[in-house]
Each structure stands twice: as C-alpha cells, then as structure tokens.
Amino acid sequence: MQKVTIKLGGITCPSCLQKIEGAMHQINGVQSAKVLFNASKLKAVIDPAQTDAQILADAVTKLGYSVAAIKKQEA
Template sequence: MTNKTFQLETLTCPSCASKIEAVVKRIKGINEVEVLFSSSKVKVSFDEGAANEGEIKKTIEALGFDVLGVK
C-alpha cells in the first residue's frame, strides 16, 4: 500500500471536500481517502498495482481543484 498527500489550493466549502472524497474513492485500487478541509489536503492510501499518483491527481483536477504538490 502506498500513501500520498495531495496539497490543494484552498478549499472553500466542506461540500467540496466531500465531493473530492466520494470521487477519488471510486478509483480502482483506492483503499482509503481522507480530505482535510482546514488544510486543503487529500490523504490517499492506494495499491500502486491498480492506481497511481498521476491518475489520482488528474481526477482531482478534473473536479476543478488545482493540486499544488504531492508528498
């Protein structure tokens, strides 16, 4: 299992955080997703054999949120 934290531009509403969490959870290979509204971070645990960092970033950005960095 791989763990990554995606730093987003400032989230403006809690429903945005819920939306990101729901959509990222649908990606095959995602084990756990936690969106931290107050710090605008998305913590993701995933199986690298089924999902990858680029796919997760692309999914978040497709929702209209800029990913500033990944740790």
C-alpha cells in the same frame, strides 16, 4: 500499499470535501481517502499495482480544484 498526500487548492466549503472524497473512492486501487479542510490536503492510501498518485491528482483537477504538490511514501 502507498500513502499519497496531495496539497489542494480551491476548496472553499465542506461540500468540496465530499465531492473530492467521493471521486477518489470511484478509482480502483484507492483503499482510503480523506480530505483535510483546514490543511487543504488529500490523504489517501492506494494500491500502486492498480493506480498511482498522478491518477488521483488528475481526478482532482477534473473536478475543478488545483494540485499544488504530490508526496508519496510506502505504507
């Protein structure tokens, strides 16, 4: 497993969190996903054999939010 932290831009309300988390759970290989509103971060645990951090970042961008940084570490 791999931990992924993505710094987000453009989240303005709690419904943004639900939208992003819902999209993450649609991606195969995402074990968990949580958006931290005050920190503007997405924290996820993924199976690197099924997906990678860039796929998550692309999904965030498609929803209309920006990605400022991506950090990966082994879980």
